[in-house]
Amino acid sequence: MIGYRIADCSLPPCKLRPILISPKFSLLRKRLLNQQIVDIGRRGKRLLLHLFDESVVVIEPRMTGLLLLEDPPGPEHLRLCLDLITENEGSSSHARQLLFWDRRGLGTVRWLSKDHIDQVLGPEKLGPDALVITVAELKSRLKPSRRAIKVAMLDQKVVAGIGNLYASEILFLAGVDPRTSCDRLSGPQWQSIHEAIGTVLRLAILHEGSTLSDGTYRNALNQAGNYQNHHRVYDSAGTVCTRCHGAEIERIVQAQRCTFFCPRCQTKRRTKNLTQ
DNA sequence: CATATGTCCTGAGAGC
DNA sequence: TGCTCTCAGGACATAT
Numbered sequence: 556m557i558g559y560r561i562a563d564c565s566l567p568p569c570k571l572r573p574i575l576i577s578p579k580f581s582l583l584r585k586r587l588l589n590q591q592i593v594d595i596g597r598r599g600k601r602l603l604l605h606l607f608d609e610s611v612v613v614i615e616p617r618m619t620g621l622l623l624l625e626d627p628p629g630p631e632h633l634r635l636c637l638d639l640i641t642e643n644e645g646s647s648s649h650a651r652q653l654l655f656w657d658r659r660g661l662g663t664v665r666w667l668s669k670d671h672i673d674q675v676l677g678p679e680k681l682g683p684d685a686l687v688i689t690v691a692e693l694k695s696r697l698k699p700s701r702r703a704i705k706v707a708m709l710d711q712k713v714v715a716g717i718g719n720l721y722a723s724e725i726l727f728l729a730g731v732d733p734r735t736s737c738d739r740l741s742g743p744q745w746q747s748i749h750e751a752i753g754t755v756l757r758l759a760i761l762h763e764g765s766t767l768s769d770g771t772y773r774n775a776l777n778q779a780g781n782y783q784n785h786h787r788v789y790d791s792a793g794t795v796c797t798r799c800h801g802a803e804i805e806r807i808v809q810a811q812r813c814t815f816f817c818p819r820c821q822t823k824r825r826t827k828n829l830t831q
Numbered sequence: 832c833a834t835a836t837g838t839c840c841t842g843a844g845a846g847c
Numbered sequence: 848t849g850c851t852c853t854c855a856g857g858a859c860a861t862a863t
Contacts, residue, residue, distance in 0.1 A: 572860070600837080617837045619861080632861090659861050661837065702853065711838080720836055767836065769863070789836095810854065813835090 556604075556624075556653065557595060559639035561587045567633040574634045574655075575663040586610065586666050587637070598676055599684055599715025609669040613676065614655060619771045620662030623654045626777040632658045658771060685716035685756055690749035697737045704740060704748070705733035706810045717752065720765060720789045723815045725751045727788045727798075732821045733814045734807075758785065765789075788815040796820060 564584045566573070576583055587606075594605040602622060604612040614622060620634075627633050635655040642648045655664060667675055674680070683692060696713050697704070705726060708717050717725065726733045729747035731740070740748075759765065764780035766772045767790070772780055787797055792806035792815060802819035 575859095615838085618835070619837095657860095659835090659837095659859085661859060661861095663838095700852085706854085709837090718836055765836075769835070771862095772836070811856075812837095 556592055556639060556651075558591065558593075559641050559651070560589060560591045561637055562589075562640040562650070563636075563638040564588065565636045565638070567630065567636055569631065569633055571632070571660055574657060574660050575665075576635065577663070577665045583664075583666050587612070592639070597684075598681055599711055600718065601676070601681075601715075603676075611667050611672055613663075613665045613667060615663045615665075616655075616657065617659075617661040617663070619659040620655065620657040621771075621773055621777075622775055623656055623773070623777055624651060624775045625654075627654050627656045628773065628777065629656075632656050632660075634660070634662070635664055680712065682710075682712050682714045685714050685752050688714050688749075688752075690746055693749050693752075694742075694745040698740070698745075700737040702737055703734050703809055704731060704737055705814050707737050708748075708752075709810075709812070714752075716756065719812045720767075720786075721755055721759060723789050724787060725755045727816060727821060728755060730820055732823070733809065733816050758782065788817065791815060 564587045566580055578586070591607040592604050593607050596603040596605060600615065602614040602616070604614070606612065614620070616622065633654060634657050637653040638650065639653060640648055640650045655662065665675060682688070682696065693714060697707050700707050705722050707713060708722050708725070709719060723733065725748065729744070729751040731744050731748060759782045762780060762782035762785060763774050763778065764772050765783040765786070766779035767783060770779070774780065788804050791804045794804055796802050796804055796817040796819065799817060799819045802817050804815055805818050807814050
């Protein structure tokens with residue numbers, strides 16, 4: 556998609572309540588028309604289309620939003636359509652579409668001029684990306700906090716990119732009790748958490764994400780992910796822990812979100828057998 | 832009826 | 848009193 560020009564931008568005939576688009580659609584369309592996409596990026600869970608004039612389109616899929624290059628799962632949830640085209644000098648052009656599909660409609664699409672980018676992506680709105688943050692930075696950002704580690708690591712202003720599902724998986728791999736207050740975590744525990752963030756997220760990316768039982772998540776080619784088959788604790792309440800083979804995975808609720816953990820592997824008396 | 836991969840806002844309560 | 852931190856609850860909207 557890099558190098559393509561936005562030939563058109565349209566709202567598909569979706570009968571559901573419109574998603575948040577800013578500025579409003581007619582102005583957004585004006586801003587995007589004929590702009591070239593010079594780069595594609597990501598900050599945490601947000602997708603970025605960098606345009607030729609240094610403005611940027613920020614797409615936030617939230618719970619059920621998808622960015623697709625073709626084949627939307629159903630036309631009734633299609634929310635925004637970008638027609639892209641390349642024009643190679645003197646040769647044939649190539650057209651394709653970039654679609655934003657969203658079942659629940661909680662996702663957002665914003666266009667930001669160069670001078671307004673920080674209002675949405677600046678350090679006060681979004682922390683360092685989870686795959687870039689250092690252990691020292693992670694620790695210094697969370698250590699003074701009295702929040703439970705599982706709740707704090709979902710805060711996108713602290714570290715960007717960790718969602719609810721992966722927070723449980725990360726703390727299981729790190730062997731840390733999700734209820735632990737940040738200010739009581741030890742140095743080795745911060746190290747374990749930091750390593751587990753990288754391991755879990757990179758593995759999840761390698762497996763093209765987690766397509767849960769509702770089937771919503773798909774990659775850009777509308778293919779299901781495979782990481783759900785590697786979950787150790789998420790949505791596994793009542794099953795025997797795959798590490799200690801003794802305790803059953805528990806489900807608790809923290810800050811209105813479900814958390815899954817092994818009460819044996821992730822409590823203070825867990826120091827032995829961590830590597831098994 | 833309860834649940835769901837996310838984010839934003841308000842207000843109450845605790846602690847300094 | 849006032850400030851900061853934290854969390855509960857609600858809102859958003861749709862489907863299972």
